[in-house]
Amino acid sequence: MSDAPKPKRGRPSTLDIDKTLDVAMGAYWQNDPVDVSLNAICDLASVSKPALYRIFGGEDGLMRAVLDRYAEQVLSDIFKILARDAPVNETLAALIHFASQEPKMATGCVFYKMRAGKHRLGPKTRERVAEIDTAAVQAFEAYLVARSDDGDWDGDQSPAMVARYLVEQIGLALTQRAAGEDPAGIRDTLALALSVIQRP
Amino acid sequence: MSDAPKPKRGRPSTLDIDKTLDVAMGAYWQNDPVDVSLNAICDLASVSKPALYRIFGGEDGLMRAVLDRYAEQVLSDIFKILARDAPVNETLAALIHFASQEPKMATGCVFYKMRAGKHRLGPKTRERVAEIDTAAVQAFEAYLVARSDDGDWDGDQSPAMVARYLVEQIGLALTQRAAGEDPAGIRDTLALALSVIQRP
DNA sequence: GATTTAACGTACCGTCTGGTACGAATACTT
DNA sequence: AAGTATTCGTACCAGACGGTACGTTAAATC
Numbered sequence: 274m275s276d277a278p279k280p281k282r283g284r285p286s287t288l289d290i291d292k293t294l295d296v297a298m299g300a301y302w303q304n305d306p307v308d309v310s311l312n313a314i315c316d317l318a319s320v321s322k323p324a325l326y327r328i329f330g331g332e333d334g335l336m337r338a339v340l341d342r343y344a345e346q347v348l349s350d351i352f353k354i355l356a357r358d359a360p361v362n363e364t365l366a367a368l369i370h371f372a373s374q375e376p377k378m379a380t381g382c383v384f385y386k387m388r389a390g391k392h393r394l395g396p397k398t399r400e401r402v403a404e405i406d407t408a409a410v411q412a413f414e415a416y417l418v419a420r421s422d423d424g425d426w427d428g429d430q431s432p433a434m435v436a437r438y439l440v441e442q443i444g445l446a447l448t449q450r451a452a453g454e455d456p457a458g459i460r461d462t463l464a465l466a467l468s469v470i471q472r473p
Numbered sequence: 474m475s476d477a478p479k480p481k482r483g484r485p486s487t488l489d490i491d492k493t494l495d496v497a498m499g500a501y502w503q504n505d506p507v508d509v510s511l512n513a514i515c516d517l518a519s520v521s522k523p524a525l526y527r528i529f530g531g532e533d534g535l536m537r538a539v540l541d542r543y544a545e546q547v548l549s550d551i552f553k554i555l556a557r558d559a560p561v562n563e564t565l566a567a568l569i570h571f572a573s574q575e576p577k578m579a580t581g582c583v584f585y586k587m588r589a590g591k592h593r594l595g596p597k598t599r600e601r602v603a604e605i606d607t608a609a610v611q612a613f614e615a616y617l618v619a620r621s622d623d624g625d626w627d628g629d630q631s632p633a634m635v636a637r638y639l640v641e642q643i644g645l646a647l648t649q650r651a652a653g654e655d656p657a658g659i660r661d662t663l664a665l666a667l668s669v670i671q672r673p
Numbered sequence: 674g675a676t677t678t679a680a681c682g683t684a685c686c687g688t689c690t691g692g693t694a695c696g697a698a699t700a701c702t703t
Numbered sequence: 704a705a706g707t708a709t710t711c712g713t714a715c716c717a718g719a720c721g722g723t724a725c726g727t728t729a730a731a732t733c
Binding site for chain 3: 512
């Protein structure tokens with residue numbers, strides 16, 4: 274995974290990759306990724322543009338690296354909720370809380386922000402976005418199928434469709450948070466949207 | 474409304490305002506408004522930038538003018554559906570069809586596109602977006618209250634909240650259309666979302 | 674200490690953006 | 704015909720963007 278063979282000669286690198294990625298992730302998270310320029314990130318991280326270029330190969334590479342890190346550090350929370358394999362009502366409640374109340378999602382979600390403006394992304398980043406998107410749908414679908422086997426969910430609709438529905442509704446809620454809307458209102462709206470899945 | 478007093482002297486204007494607005498609307502509709510530059514519109518409409526500036530005062534003024542025109546010519550369709558005061562199921566079906574199947578919405582909706590990137594709009598355009606947004610919610614709310622009085626809808630939830638919900642779900646569907654997703658899938662998803670409002 | 678290797682960052686590149694200065698063109702009024 | 708009013712569009716402005724050429728600096732090796 275790591276492609277840093279650490280050369281045995283030459284001037285030692287002073288660029289802190291982790292710090293740079295954290296700064297970039299913060300900037301992409303706080304604002305819209307497409308509105309954050311490479312120059313701005315260089316200033317924030319106190320890194321020169323060529324240095325950033327040597328490591329990430331350009332804006333596309335940086336965004337992709339940030340997205341990878343974000344998936345590990347943040348999106349994993351969602352996958353963990355599904356992996357608990359808890360009853361549907363409980364899982365939905367956890368998802369609603371995560372999307373509408375969780376403080377760290379107060380400015381929305383880097384993944385959904387990137388997905389919303391995917392036509393402006395570079396090829397590598399766009400590819401990662403697509404991968405994460407399908408991975409998320411598959412995780413939701415797997416969860417639903419598992420609960421269906423346990424008899425907890427009586428799939429009137431196809432699991433694939435409901436999985437897609439969940440991904441989109443959570444994305445809508447997180448987009449609304451990014452827009453600064455009232456969390457309580459977002460929670461109620463998302464709860465209404467997800468109520469179609471509850472047991473009768 | 475019209476502030477074109479037509480001066481009695483001076484070189485006559487050759488700029489066709491209607492054609493210019495149509496070209497700009499088409500460009501904003503086909504692509505994302507924030508991705509369409511003034512230069513591109515000038516080329517498409519065969520209008521010089523200063524000419525465009527004299528009439529609309531800049532990008533913000535042009536966008537606002539386009540949005541006004543779009544509201545009159547396109548968004549009015551939605552208001553008409555509500556004004557029919559038809560039963561809830563019938564109205565929802567019409568809205569679902571409009572958002573997911575209507576050919577002219579195949580590339581999404583100028584209003585929702587602008588709303589999604591409102592932080593990038595000029596003040597005049599942003600103000601209009603906000604006005605249309607509240608007007609839409611109010612129209613949906615008024616429709617729901619009217620149907621509630623007729624006993625056609627048993628408001629378990631507040632009309633205001635359901636109105637907001639409808640506006641957001643339709644926006645989600647139109648955003649998905651702009652992203653080029655499958656209309657049939659969008660229809661099913663939107664139908665699922667709106668099923669929470671149907672009579673039991 | 675000389676040489677090699679590699680990261681450093683200043684200062685630049687071309688391109689695009691929204692916006693404008695200004696002289697030429699074209700009408701009506703006198 | 705002279706003067707005035709208004710629109711015309713070329714050619715420019717400053718600024719931001721992503722990206723890079725290249726001389727400098729700092730380590731390991733000889």
